[in-house]
Amino acid sequence: MLPIKILLFSADEAISNSITPCLQHTGYKVKLSSTGVGAMDLILVEKPSLIILDIELPDINSPAIIRSLRSEEFSSHTPVILIGSNLQEEDVLIGLEVGADLCLLETFHPQLFVARVRSLLRRVESLKFR
Secondary structure, three states, X not given: OOOOEEEEEOOOHHHHHHHHHHHHHOOOEEXXXXXXXXXXXXXXXXXXXXXXXXXXXXXXXXXXXXXXXHHXXXXXXXXXXXXXXXXXXXXXXXXXXHOOOEEEEOOOOHHHHHHHHHHHHHHHHHHHOO
């Protein structure tokens, strides 16, 4: 069985360095991008099972990426986690409104984060068989 692929879009090394190892240790294949430009092309090529987006990408608005994901057939059901060290209540509301499945502050326990990832992936997997 192929490893589950996760795309992480974040220019923040602290976020990448905390998330990537805990996901890889669990057996997920993580692909990183420090920009959001070309995100839809990368998502189309990689066909990830889950996408993690930093709210503060330097070159593109993360909610715009989520809107694009939700409007495309190939990615409309891909789970999205919106993260950020400066995530505000307004960002969470906007993220959820445009289609993020989960919004998290950067500070989190790695095992709790992996459990949330597993939960989202299980939910999506169960929907495929309905």
